[in-house]
Amino acid sequence: MPTSPLPRLNLRNLMLAMAIFSVVITLCNSFYATYEVQRTLLINNTLEANRVYAAKLAEVTESFIQSTRQQLAYSAGQLVTSMEDEAALMAEARRLHHQSDSFNSVVVVNADGVIVATSPDTLQVKGLRLSSASARQSLEAKKPLITDPFVSPSGNYIVSLSHPVFAANGDYLGYIAGTIYLQQNNILSRLLGRHYYQDGSYLYVVDRHRTLIYHPEPSRIGERISGNPAIDEVLQGREYAHKVVNSRGIDMLAGFAPVSSTGWGIVAQRPKAATLAGINEHLLRVILKSIPVGLLTLAGIWLSALFISRPLWQLATSARVMNRQSAQADIAGVPSWYFEAAQLKRAIVRGIGLLNDRINKLHTDSHTDALTGLFNRRGMQQVLDNHEQEQIPFSVIALDIDHFKRVNDNFGHDIGDQVIQTLAKVMQAQARRGDILCRSGGEEFMIFLPGTSAEHAREMAERLRRRVAVTAMAEVGHITVSLGVAHWPDTGATIGQVLKLADQALYQAKGNGRNLVVLARPDQGAAH
Numbered sequence: 001m002p003t004s005p006l007p008r009l010n011l012r013n014l015m016l017a018m019a020i021f022s023v024v025i026t027l028c029n030s031f032y033a034t035y036e037v038q039r040t041l042l043i044n045n046t047l048e049a050n051r052v053y054a055a056k057l058a059e060v061t062e063s064f065i066q067s068t069r070q071q072l073a074y075s076a077g078q079l080v081t082s083m084e085d086e087a088a089l090m091a092e093a094r095r096l097h098h099q100s101d102s103f104n105s106v107v108v109v110n111a112d113g114v115i116v117a118t119s120p121d122t123l124q125v126k127g128l129r130l131s132s133a134s135a136r137q138s139l140e141a142k143k144p145l146i147t148d149p150f151v152s153p154s155g156n157y158i159v160s161l162s163h164p165v166f167a168a169n170g171d172y173l174g175y176i177a178g179t180i181y182l183q184q185n186n187i188l189s190r191l192l193g194r195h196y197y198q199d200g201s202y203l204y205v206v207d208r209h210r211t212l213i214y215h216p217e218p219s220r221i222g223e224r225i226s227g228n229p230a231i232d233e234v235l236q237g238r239e240y241a242h243k244v245v246n247s248r249g250i251d252m253l254a255g256f257a258p259v260s261s262t263g264w265g266i267v268a269q270r271p272k273a274a275t276l277a278g279i280n281e282h283l284l285r286v287i288l289k290s291i292p293v294g295l296l297t298l299a300g301i302w303l304s305a306l307f308i309s310r311p312l313w314q315l316a317t318s319a320r321v322m323n324r325q326s327a328q329a330d331i332a333g334v335p336s337w338y339f340e341a342a343q344l345k346r347a348i349v350r351g352i353g354l355l356n357d358r359i360n361k362l363h364t365d366s367h368t369d370a371l372t373g374l375f376n377r378r379g380m381q382q383v384l385d386n387h388e389q390e391q392i393p394f395s396v397i398a399l400d401i402d403h404f405k406r407v408n409d410n411f412g413h414d415i416g417d418q419v420i421q422t423l424a425k426v427m428q429a430q431a432r433r434g435d436i437l438c439r440s441g442g443e444e445f446m447i448f449l450p451g452t453s454a455e456h457a458r459e460m461a462e463r464l465r466r467r468v469a470v471t472a473m474a475e476v477g478h479i480t481v482s483l484g485v486a487h488w489p490d491t492g493a494t495i496g497q498v499l500k501l502a503d504q505a506l507y508q509a510k511g512n513g514r515n516l517v518v519l520a521r522p523d524q525g526a527a528h
């Protein structure tokens, strides 16, 4: 029977596919986990770094404020006795302005709100009376103050740091103020501006009303920041770090810190994209470095799959041709080194053994006569075919019980069967090794004697005839047999002819009175 083609799917391929799938999933998962961990780490680190950085700059700003306050307090002390002396006021304003780089300008304002001295004196505001509410903040506060941003009489957008001047008797004489021009180069931009980075990181400062008082883009100074909860936190005096989206819609990682003496908030922020810029490259490097080990792992898995599936593969391919003679031996020879394969092999080998036994038994049964255990006609035919094929000369004796009908009639069929069985035993006892005994019909038998001449066969037939005649059969007593002898190829050219001649010789023996042996002659005749 032709075997069907091998299916593509087999255990080895399945194992391989499963292993590759597992490796790929595991690698993807670990790459993803690495990416996520790195990403979270980078974001958290940047947030923390920005918070610390904002806090550091808040500290720097705080100490700048403290120092300017001391300078203003000192100047205010100097002015107590010279508020009416214009030259002295101008000198002090100039001194304070030039002593430090802290202020863009210095003004002295008397108790009436009139600007009485300025530095630089090019300001052109001397003699002006402050009128707007924002410009009069310091005048009305009568205490050290940092104003909200406002437009000064000279037209600059400023914050002013002021200190009141009180006479010895406690009368309010006015104040001295240093200003910071928010939209020009100023101390804040010098303090904070150098921290501007190429990667998009920057700082900005809001006052307590969320107004930008410092930003790297001067055009945005004075803008109100709204909708940023982190700003609320920082204006309540808390350091903070948070992801935010800036005014351009860019995701930023921001650190916030308050300048407590002013109520300002300093924000240091870096674009999230800049923070994560290196991570893809990093991941690619991780993947590239994993490739050799990954390939080695796959090769290992492939070899293991081969090794593990090999016994089952061999068992399966051997089992496909189980009808082959060598199937049992082939399967028994498969090295099965693990439990399942060994058990399967045992089961298949046992199965084939049982099958063979069964086939052999069926074969034997189909070639054997049930009553006598001798070959039946089919068995006899096979024997003859073998002899013809191998060209082994043989003699044949055809044997028939004389008057067997009477036995049956007188003693019954069962006794007749017993007679047939006893006769078979006598024949077996008389036969030599290699002789083949067949029951060719009811009470007819054939004996094949390979390599035996016709004469020797005739002698054998004679001995048998005599033995049967003296053998006692149960209930029946004695029987006789008639026998015809022929030889292949001496008697006839074909086996068919020889069998026919042996039969004819047998009938001749019957015709001549029974209990006789007749030897068939090649010339179609027969002799006693």
Ligand SMILES: Nc1nc2c(ncn2[C@@H]2O[C@H](COP(=O)(O)OP(=O)(O)OP(=O)(O)O)[C@@H](O)[C@H]2O)c(=O)[nH]1
Pocket: 400, 401, 402, 403, 404, 405, 406, 408, 412, 413, 414, 415, 416, 417, 420, 441, 442, 443, 510, 514
């Ligand atoms: N008991 C029994 N009888 C069988 C069996 N096979 C054939 N017979 C009988 O054998 C007898 C053969 O009879 P015949 O062929 O007439 O020949 P015969 O009575 O032996 O006479 P001759 O051969 O002429 O000597 C028949 O009665 C068959 O019924 C069998 O298996 N068992």
